[in-house]
Amino acid sequence: MDRPKIVRYEKPGKVENYPCGAIRVGTLVQDNAGWRILKPVIDHGKCVMCLRCFLLCPDGVIDKSGKILEIDYRFCKGCGICARECKVEAIEMVREGGDEDAG
Amino acid sequence: MADRLITSAKELSNSEYFYGHRACAGCGGSLALRLAMKVLGPRIFVAIPANCMSATSFLHPQVAFSVNCMISPFPATGAVLSGIEAGARALGLKDYHVVGFAGDGGTADIGIQALSGAIDRGDRVIYVCYDNEAYMNTGIQKSGLTPYGSKTTTTPAGKNFPGATGRKKDMFEIVAAHGIEYAATASIGYPEDYLRKVSKAALCQSTSYIHVLAPCSTGWGFPVEETVEIAREAVDCGLWYLAEYENDEFVLNKMPKEFTPLEDYLLKQARFRHLKERDMEHIVHGRDKKWEKILKNWK
Numbered sequence: 001m002d003r004p005k006i007v008r009y010e011k012p013g014k015v016e017n018y019p020c021g022a023i024r025v026g027t028l029v030q031d032n033a034g035w036r037i038l039k040p041v042i043d044h045g046k047c048v049m050c051l052r053c054f055l056l057c058p059d060g061v062i063d064k065s066g067k068i069l070e071i072d073y074r075f076c077k078g079c080g081i082c083a084r085e086c087k088v089e090a091i092e093m094v095r096e097g098g099d100e101d102a103g
Numbered sequence: 104m105a106d107r108l109i110t111s112a113k114e115l116s117n118s119e120y121f122y123g124h125r126a127c128a129g130c131g132g133s134l135a136l137r138l139a140m141k142v143l144g145p146r147i148f149v150a151i152p153a154n155c156m157s158a159t160s161f162l163h164p165q166v167a168f169s170v171n172c173m174i175s176p177f178p179a180t181g182a183v184l185s186g187i188e189a190g191a192r193a194l195g196l197k198d199y200h201v202v203g204f205a206g207d208g209g210t211a212d213i214g215i216q217a218l219s220g221a222i223d224r225g226d227r228v229i230y231v232c233y234d235n236e237a238y239m240n241t242g243i244q245k246s247g248l249t250p251y252g253s254k255t256t257t258t259p260a261g262k263n264f265p266g267a268t269g270r271k272k273d274m275f276e277i278v279a280a281h282g283i284e285y286a287a288t289a290s291i292g293y294p295e296d297y298l299r300k301v302s303k304a305a306l307c308q309s310t311s312y313i314h315v316l317a318p319c320s321t322g323w324g325f326p327v328e329e330t331v332e333i334a335r336e337a338v339d340c341g342l343w344y345l346a347e348y349e350n351d352e353f354v355l356n357k358m359p360k361e362f363t364p365l366e367d368y369l370l371k372q373a374r375f376r377h378l379k380e381r382d383m384e385h386i387v388h389g390r391d392k393k394w395e396k397i398l399k400n401w402k
Contacts, residue, residue: 003119004119009164019163019164023166025166027165027166029164032125036128052112055294056134056294057134058126058129059123059133060137075122079129084328084331
């Protein structure tokens, strides 16, 4: 998985420690996983690596660097565009928390 | 840096330059930004005015952009782009792109004079307008690019009004009328076409403009997973078109053999669901007139 890391945020203790002017880009301190109700699961047996899901994910959470496509569940919001657009129906949206929470 | 035309996902890098933003699930605008930045590569300077993308990616201390990026004043995207370009040139930087991402309101209403100025100066900047057809960030108010019949909070639909009654500005043609080096319309429903157009803009020596249709599930009222599908249908039903302007000529990229039924596209969205028969006829009439003009004058 080749995706940005989440760093710990240190609260500035003093006023002079607050950022002024430019701040460091690409700083991630919190994930978006809690937004999700449904989670995409790729069936790698069916996947033909056409990269359509990688192309169309608004959050860019699908990683193509490995032999198989991997999803960064820290930042997936569960919108389901990948499952909808997959031409071979290799992605299934599964309810988070398993069946016991489904009711 | 894009030095050739990119037309497929395979040619894109795996690196993300817009990651961890807090846009709604299934946001079309964030997809438009993400793809454009992937094509242009890491050596870019980004300016964005007030829009969803700046509101959802600069939540201190979190910054979703991993490239140089700044929030410009709302009406000044074009001017800020020119300034960044002049600065980069003065520093003698090489292999970089300056790109701005403004929404439809930030382009067609508030930022139109700065954009016009930038095109007039001919600076080597790329201006991307992601069009979600209303001011979505502030809670869905009508913009100059809101189409006829669309329900927004400032144009509510009721007994006397079918929602917005104006027509969508032809922003692409307004920009083309400047004699710009390259302008194009795109839709995230046709991502390969969009990638090609962004990489083409990157090859330009002066200002280029891309107008990409990016549906907003919150403002348009459709299920989040259908964003790309809706963007595709907008083109298929003839309410949006894929075209380019270069060398003083308009070229149509996709000629639909037959339009898909307009009702299918409109009634999928909550903002159009109130439309009556006569409003639909009005929209069909507007579409046919537009296409008559396109087919007559464009290649």
